[in-house]
Amino acid sequence: MYKRRDYVELYEKDQAKWALLRNVNTVFKHNTLLPGDYVWLDLKTGHEFEVPIGAVVKLCDSGQIQVLDDEGNEHWISPQNANNIKPMHPTSIHGVEDMIRLGDLNEAGILRNLLIRYREHLIYTNCGGRTYTGSILVAVNPYQLLPIYTADQIRLYTNKKIGEMPPHIFAIADNCYFNMQRNNKDQCCIISGESGAGKTESTKLILQFLAAISAFGNAKTIRNDNSSRFGKYIDIHFNKRGAIEGAKIEQYLLEKSRVCRQARDERNYHIFYCMLKGMTVDQKKKLGLGKATDYTYLTIGHCTVCDGRDDQKEYSNIRSAMKVLMFTDKENWEISKLLAAILHMGNLSYEARTYDNLDACEVHRCPDLTTAAVLLEVDLKDLMNCLTSRTIITRGETVSTPLSVEQALDVRDAFVKGIYGRLFVWIVEKINAAIYKPPSLELKAVRRSIGLLDIFGFENFTINSFEQLCINFANENLQQFFVRHVFKLEQEEYNLENINWQHIEFTDNQDALDMIAIKPMNIISLIDEESKFPKGTDTTMLNKLNSQHKLNTNYIPPKNTYETQFGIQHFAGIVYYETRGFLEKNRDTLHGDIIQLVHSSKNKFIKQIFQADVAMGAETRKRSPTLSSQFKRSLELLMRTLSVCQPFFVRCIKPNEYKKPMLFDRELCVRQLRYSGMMETIRIRRAGYPIRYTFVEFVDRYRVLMPGVKPAYKQGDLRGTCQRIAEAVLGRDDDWQMGKTKIFLKDHHDMLLEIERDKAITDKVILIQKVVRGFKDRSNFLKMKKSAMLIQKTWRGYYCRKNYGAMRGGFSRLQALYRSRKLFVTYHVARQRIKLFQGRCRGFLDHFWAPLKSKENRTGEKKSKLQQEQINRCSVQTSFMIFSRGSVVSMMVGSTM
Numbered sequence: 001m002y003k004r005r006d007y008v009e010l011y012e013k014d015q016a017k018w019a020l021l022r023n024v025n026t027v028f029k030h031n032t033l034l035p036g037d038y039v040w041l042d043l044k045t046g047h048e049f050e051v052p053i054g055a056v057v058k059l060c061d062s063g064q065i066q067v068l069d070d071e072g073n074e075h076w077i078s079p080q081n082a083n084n085i086k087p088m089h090p091t092s093i094h095g096v097e098d099m100i101r102l103g104d105l106n107e108a109g110i111l112r113n114l115l116i117r118y119r120e121h122l123i124y125t126n127c128g129g130r131t132y133t134g135s136i137l138v139a140v141n142p143y144q145l146l147p148i149y150t151a152d153q154i155r156l157y158t159n160k161k162i163g164e165m166p167p168h169i170f171a172i173a174d175n176c177y178f179n180m181q182r183n184n185k186d187q188c189c190i191i192s193g194e195s196g197a198g199k200t201e202s203t204k205l206i207l208q209f210l211a212a213i214s215a216f217g218n219a220k221t222i223r224n225d226n227s228s229r230f231g232k233y234i235d236i237h238f239n240k241r242g243a244i245e246g247a248k249i250e251q252y253l254l255e256k257s258r259v260c261r262q263a264r265d266e267r268n269y270h271i272f273y274c275m276l277k278g279m280t281v282d283q284k285k286k287l288g289l290g291k292a293t294d295y296t297y298l299t300i301g302h303c304t305v306c307d308g309r310d311d312q313k314e315y316s317n318i319r320s321a322m323k324v325l326m327f328t329d330k331e332n333w334e335i336s337k338l339l340a341a342i343l344h345m346g347n348l349s350y351e352a353r354t355y356d357n358l359d360a361c362e363v364h365r366c367p368d369l370t371t372a373a374v375l376l377e378v379d380l381k382d383l384m385n386c387l388t389s390r391t392i393i394t395r396g397e398t399v400s401t402p403l404s405v406e407q408a409l410d411v412r413d414a415f416v417k418g419i420y421g422r423l424f425v426w427i428v429e430k431i432n433a434a435i436y437k438p439p440s441l442e443l444k445a446v447r448r449s450i451g452l453l454d455i456f457g458f459e460n461f462t463i464n465s466f467e468q469l470c471i472n473f474a475n476e477n478l479q480q481f482f483v484r485h486v487f488k489l490e491q492e493e494y495n496l497e498n499i500n501w502q503h504i505e506f507t508d509n510q511d512a513l514d515m516i517a518i519k520p521m522n523i524i525s526l527i528d529e530e531s532k533f534p535k536g537t538d539t540t541m542l543n544k545l546n547s548q549h550k551l552n553t554n555y556i557p558p559k560n561t562y563e564t565q566f567g568i569q570h571f572a573g574i575v576y577y578e579t580r581g582f583l584e585k586n587r588d589t590l591h592g593d594i595i596q597l598v599h600s601s602k603n604k605f606i607k608q609i610f611q612a613d614v615a616m617g618a619e620t621r622k623r624s625p626t627l628s629s630q631f632k633r634s635l636e637l638l639m640r641t642l643s644v645c646q647p648f649f650v651r652c653i654k655p656n657e658y659k660k661p662m663l664f665d666r667e668l669c670v671r672q673l674r675y676s677g678m679m680e681t682i683r684i685r686r687a688g689y690p691i692r693y694t695f696v697e698f699v700d701r702y703r704v705l706m707p708g709v710k711p712a713y714k715q716g717d718l719r720g721t722c723q724r725i726a727e728a729v730l731g732r733d734d735d736w737q738m739g740k741t742k743i744f745l746k747d748h749h750d751m752l753l754e755i756e757r758d759k760a761i762t763d764k765v766i767l768i769q770k771v772v773r774g775f776k777d778r779s780n781f782l783k784m785k786k787s788a789m790l791i792q793k794t795w796r797g798y799y800c801r802k803n804y805g806a807m808r809g810g811f812s813r814l815q816a817l818y819r820s821r822k823l824f825v826t827y828h829v830a831r832q833r834i835k836l837f838q839g840r841c842r843g844f845l846d847h848f849w850a851p852l853k854s855k856e857n858r859t860g861e862k863k864s865k866l867q868q869e870q871i872n873r874c875s876v877q878t879s880f881m882i883f884s885r886g887s888v889v890s891m892m893v894g895s896t897m
C-alpha cells in the first residue's frame with residue numbers, strides 16, 4: 001500500500017502511474033479523492049444518448065470538488081452532488097486494446113476507451129480478441145490519412161494472431177486468410193456501420209481494386225462525400241496454395257433514383273462530374289456535352305463539386321482502372337454515349353397541352369432532344385412519342401393515350417434510371433468477367449474464399465422512401481446475423497453442452513425482421529402484393545399495412561388518415577417512411593413503349609444492356625419480380641453464403657457528422673455503440689468461452705503437450721484424455737469447462753496452449769533436427785573418414801614404397817661400401833700380415849735355403865725341377881697352415897702366386 005509521501009514522489013516522477021495507483025489504493029479502498037484522480041462524472045442532463053463523462057480531479061480541498069472533463073470543461077461538484085462522481089477503474093484511464101479488459105464495463109467506459117484511443121490516432125479497438133464465433137473490430141473513422149497502412153505495417157501484421165499486435169484492419173484481413181487456410185473453411189468479413197462510418201474505406205484497405213466500380217456506384221451525400229449507393233459482396237477466391245485465383249462481385253440494389261434526384265448538398269454519381277471534367281474538348285463536342293452546371297440532373301442538389309475530390313484526376317484513374325479490367329475503347333465510348341444521353345434527357349422541358357379533354361404534353365424541340373436521339377440512335381419522333389404518350393392494348397386494340405406533364409416526367413425518369421441501372425449491372429458483370437475464374441473441374445482442386453461485405457449503412461433521413469426501407473431491411477438482416485452469431489448460437493451451445501453459464505440478455509431484432517420480411521403478411525409482401533394489384537395505390541398499400549400491423553410494437557401507424565407515412569422501430573432507431581411513390585419504385589418496370597424504342601435503336605450497346613427486357617414479352621415483363629422481391633431473394637442468398645463462412649465483424653463508427661478529423665461527438669458515438677449492441681457484445685465476450693474444440697480436435701492438437709498420449713483415434717476415453725491435458729497445462733481450477741462433446745476455453749487459455757504447443761513442437765523439431773543432423777553429420781564424417789583413410793593408406797603406401805626403394809638402394813650401397821671397406825681393411829691387414837709373413841718366410845727361407853743352395857751349388861748344377869716344385873709347395877703349405885683362419889687366403893694365395 002502506498003503512503004502519502006510515496007504518492008508525492010511518484011507524482012513528481014510519473015503522473016500517469018500515480019493516478020493509476022491512487023485510483024486503486026485510495027479511491028476504491030477509502031473512497032476519498034485527491035487531485036489527479038480520474039472519475040466518472042454524470043451530468044444528468046436526461047438526454048437519451050448522454051452517458052457519464054470521464055474527468056480528472058483538479059481541486060478538492062475547499063469542500064467542493066473541481067473536475068476537468070474529457071471535453072475540457074470544468075465543473076464544480078458540491079458535496080450534495082457527490083453522487084454524481086464515481087471513481088474510474090484504472091483500465092479506463094489510459095484505455096485498453098481489447099474492450100473485454102475494461103474494468104468499467106458500461107457505455108461510458110466503452111465510449112471513453114474509444115475516445116482516448118481516437119485522440120492518440122488509435123482508431124482500431126478489439127472487442128473480444130480472437131474468438132471462435134468471429135473477431136469483432138471497432139473502427140472509428142479518422143477522417144484523415146493516418147500513416148498506418150504502409151507496406152511495413154502490412155509486413156508487421158502478416159502471420160500474426162489477433163491480440164499479438166495492436167488492433168488493426170490488417171490483423172482482421174490476415175486472420176481471415178490464416179483461418180481460411182488452417183480450418184479449410186470459407187471466411188467472410190462483415191463491415192457495418194452508418195453511412196460515412198468508413199465501411200468502403202475498410203473494404204478498400206483490404207482490397208484495392210475497387211476504384212473503377214466505385215465511380216459508377218458512389219456519390220456525394222450529406223453524410224459522406226463518397227457514399228456507396230449500392231451494396232456489394234466481394235468474394236476473393238484462393239487456390240490450394242493460398243494464392244489469389246480470382247474474385248467475384250455481387251451487387252445489391254443500386255440507388256437508381258439518385259440519377260434523377262438528389263437531396264440538397266448532394267451530388268449525382270461521381271462518374272458524370274468526372275466525365276465532364278476529364279474528357280477532352282473533342283470528345284465532349286462529339287457528345288454535345290458542356291459543364292456540370294448545364295445539366296438539370298447534376299444540379300438538383302445545388303452542388304456540383306466535392307471538397308477534396310479532383311474529378312479530373314479521378315476520371316483518368318477510372319479510365320486506367322477500366323483498362324486494367326479489360327474494357328475496350330469502344331465499350332468506354334459506348335458507356336460515355338449513354339451517360340451523355342442521360343444528361344441530355346434530363347434537360348428536356350415539357351409543355352402541358354390538352355387533347356380531347358385529356359391532359360397531355362409536348363416536349364420542346366431543343367438540341368438536347370436531338371442529341372439524345374442521336375446518341376441513343378433512335379428516331380427522334382419515336383423518342384418524342386415514347387416520352388409523351390403510352391400505348392395501351394384494350395380488347396385486342398392498340399390505343400395511344402397522351403401523358404400529362406407529371407406522367408411524362410415519370411416516364412422519362414424511369415427510362416433514364418433503367419438505362420443507368422442496366423449499365424451498372426453490365427459494368428459489374430464485365431468486371432466479374434475480368435476477375436472471375438470459374439472453379440477448375442478437377443476433383444482435387446479445392447478453392448477457398450474470403451468474402452467482404454460492404455453494404456449500405458442504416459439510413460434515416462428527413463424523408464425516407466422505398467430505397468431506405470430496402471437498405472434498412474438489409475441492415476436488419478445483418479444485425480440479426482450478428483446477434484445470431486454473437487449471442488444466440490453462443491448461448492444455445494453453452495446450454496446444449498451443459499456448460500455452467502449465466503444467461504446474458506441482448507436486444508434481438510428478430511421481431512422487427514419478422515414484421516418486415518419473414519412472417520406471413522409481412523410489410524415487404526404486402527407492398528409487393530399491392531404493386532401487382534392493378535388498382536393498387538400507395539394509399540391502399542398504407543391502409544393494408546396499417547390494418548395488418550397496427551398492433552405490432554415495431555410498427556408506428558400514421559397519426560391520422562391524411563398522413564402518408566408509417567414508422568418502423570428498427571434496431572438502430574425509429575424511421576418514418578414516406579409511402580408516396582413506393583409502388584412505382586417497387587414495380588421497377590419499364591413501359592412497353594420504351595422497350596420498343598430500345599428495340600428499334602441502332603445502338604447495339606443499349607440493345608445489349610436491355611437484352612433481357614427485349615427478349616421478354618410484354619406479359620412476362622408485367623409478371624417479372626418486383627424490386628423488393630428481387631432484393632429479398634438476393635439478401636437471402638447472401639445470408640446463406642454468410643452462414644457457411646466463419647465471420648469476422650468490423651463495426652465502423654462515425655465520430656462526427658461534419659467529416660472532420662479529431663472531432664468526437666459523444667452522443668453520436670453512444671447511439672451507434674448502443675444500437676449495434678456493443679455493450680452486450682463485450683459482456684458476452686468477457687463471460688463467454690470464445691475458443692472451443694471438439695475432444696478429437698483438442699487431443700490431436702495438444703497431445704504433444706503430454707508425453708505418451710496417443711492420437712485421438714486410438715483413445716478409449718477421449719474426454720478423460722482431453723481433461724488430463726487441460727488440467728496439466730491450464731491448471732485444474734482455471735475457468736475452462738468441459739462440455740459434452742467440446743472443451744470450452746478462454747482466449748488466454750488458447751494463447752497459453754498455443755504457446756506451449758509451439759514450444760513443445762519446437763523442442764520436438766529441434767530434437768528431430770538434432771538427430772537428423774547428427775545422423776547426417778555422422779554418416780558424412782564416417783564417409784569422409786573412410787575416404788581420408790583410403791587416401792592416407794594409398795599415399796602412405798606409395799610414399800613408403802617410394803622411400804623403401806630409395807632406402808634399399810641406399811642400404812645396398814651402404815652395405816657394399818661397408819663391406820668393401822671392411823674387406824679393404826681386412827685385405828690390407830692381411831696383406832700387411834702376409835707381406836710381413838712373406839718377408840719373414842722369405843727371410844727364413846733365405847736363411848734356411850741359403851745353406852741348401854750353396855750345397856746344391858756345390859752338388860751340381862743339375863738340381864731337378866722336381867726339387868724346385870717341392871720347395872715351392874712346401875712354402876705354400878706352410879703359408880696355408882699359418883693363415884688357414886682368414887678368408888683372404890685364396891686371394892693371398894693368388895696374390896702371392
Ligand SMILES: Nc1ncnc2c1ncn2[C@@H]1O[C@H](COP(=O)(O)OP(=O)(O)OP(=O)(O)O)[C@@H](O)[C@H]1O
Nearest residue numbers: 143144195196197198199200201224226227228457
Ligand atoms: N481508415 C480511414 N482512414 C482515413 N479516412 C477514412 C478512413 N475510413 C473512412 N475515412 C474517410 O471517411 C469517408 C467515408 O468513408 P466510407 O466511404 O468508407 O464510408 P461508408 O461507411 O462506406 O459510407 P456509405 O455507407 O455512405 O458508403 C471516406 O471518404 C474517407 O474520407
